[in-house]
Amino acid sequence: MTRVFNFSAGPAVLPEEVLKQAAEEMLDWHGSGMSVMEMSHRGKEFTSIIEQAEADLRELMSVPDGYHVLFMQGGGLGENAIVPLNLLGKNNKADFVVTGSWSEKSIKEAQRYGDIKAAANARDASAAQGKFTKVPAFADWQVRSDAAYLHYCGNETIDGVEFFDVPDMAALGAPDVPLVVDMSSHILSRPMDISKYGLAFGGAQKNIGPAGLTVVIVRDDLLEQAQAVCPSAFSYKLVAENKSMYNTPPTYSIYIANLVFQWLKRQGGVAAMEKQNVAKSELLYSTLDASEFYVTHVEKAHRSRMNVPFFLRDESLNDAFLAGAKERGLLQLKGHKSVGGMRASLYNAMSLAGVQALSGYLKDFEKSHG
Known part of the structure; x- marks a missing residue:
């Protein structure tokens, strides 16, 4: 399994x-x-x-x-x-x-x-x-x-x-x-x-x-x-x-x-979960912010910790991005049909390891397609 x-x-x-x-x-x-x-x-x-x-x-x-x-x-x-x-x-x-x-x-x-x-x-x-x-x-x-x-x-x-x-x-x-x-x-x-x-x-x-x-x-x-x-x-x-x-x-x-x-x-209750959720979302947002290959629209003060929508600046690469993510076991990253792009949801049960894997993939995909 x-x-x-x-x-x-x-x-x-x-x-x-x-x-x-x-x-x-x-x-x-x-x-x-x-x-x-x-x-x-x-x-x-x-x-x-x-x-x-x-x-x-x-x-x-x-x-x-x-x-x-x-x-x-x-x-x-x-x-x-x-x-x-x-x-x-x-x-x-x-x-x-x-x-x-x-x-x-x-x-x-x-x-x-x-x-x-x-x-x-x-x-x-x-x-x-x-x-x-x-x-x-x-x-x-x-x-x-x-x-x-x-x-x-x-x-x-x-x-x-x-x-x-x-x-x-x-x-x-x-x-x-x-x-x-x-x-x-x-x-x-x-x-x-x-x-x-x-x-x-x-x-x-x-x-x-x-x-x-x-x-x-x-x-x-x-x-x-x-x-x-x-x-x-x-x-x-x-x-x-x-x-x-x-x-x-x-x-x-x-x-x-x-x-x-x-x-x-x-796990220590919701206060402990908040610390983990802050760490996960900060890792993902910092990866996106460090790149000009990806785009985010939400103002920093109002960015969701749970749902992170982002876009590839060159959206012709969307299918390749999703295919490569699937090969790495990173699934369900396609954005909602009403807004397009990508979305990563970082709910309580998503591990830091999962976000680290996504962050690594974002960097690798940019290197190979940027």
Whole structure:
């Protein structure tokens, strides 16, 4: 068996320890004689798994009292519809900050359900041919003080723009407006102060586990704001009251997520992961910055640690670059179809060795084709 370095943006690389443990437990979980795939979600075996998963996630993210942790279906894109359905019931207004492809999708989805406007749009301010290159200055945001919430995407998976500061809602003139963050592609990559948010959510398939699971962390006072048309299976209130068991949850994805949470705790938690992620991203960005053969567009202060988009200055070499990378076991480097180029995703489970191998290949490819 040969393991490659998988730079996919999601579904993404998982820790090898987790995969091995899952393989060992596939036919018989802890002497139950069953695979987790076969368990009743209401049985004592799976109940112990989901309860441990919630406890571990709360510990890793320092989730304060007064917040529910929900394990839901629908993925990150689905959750972009579920959020407005749950939060626009009392006031039909919400504001969005657009910093990349995902927040563009988010605002378009939300516009189906209410009075939605952009508080800031980084595409309009970008100097790089309409590309997203930065987070707009907080002072330039125009947030309605009566909005039901303000939404932003903490890390733009496609465009490689990441927030490293949390906006101060009082300074924005909207102290009572809850902050909603899509943390799909940087959840658990560094410490986050959950108390600053009304709601945080993320699809699992990047830093948590396999596709099919979405994690939602929602403040208790926001459970009563759903629109009447919100499907019962997606009602935060009902899901919370039933401890994520209102309908059958994605059981196997939750099981793998819990193995990842336990692996993270063995690594030293999210603070330790942040140090590793800084080292990995700095290595890759320094390699790209030292070259005129490769091009990056995102401003340095807003460069994502998780997703690094880059371009060959001579894009006629793209196919050769990808073929050579594959020969070295460096896979899934092709950029998203909407922006082109290349993209390396450096999630928690990507090793420093993988980034070192990519850095070496970048230098070698430039020498042979520059």
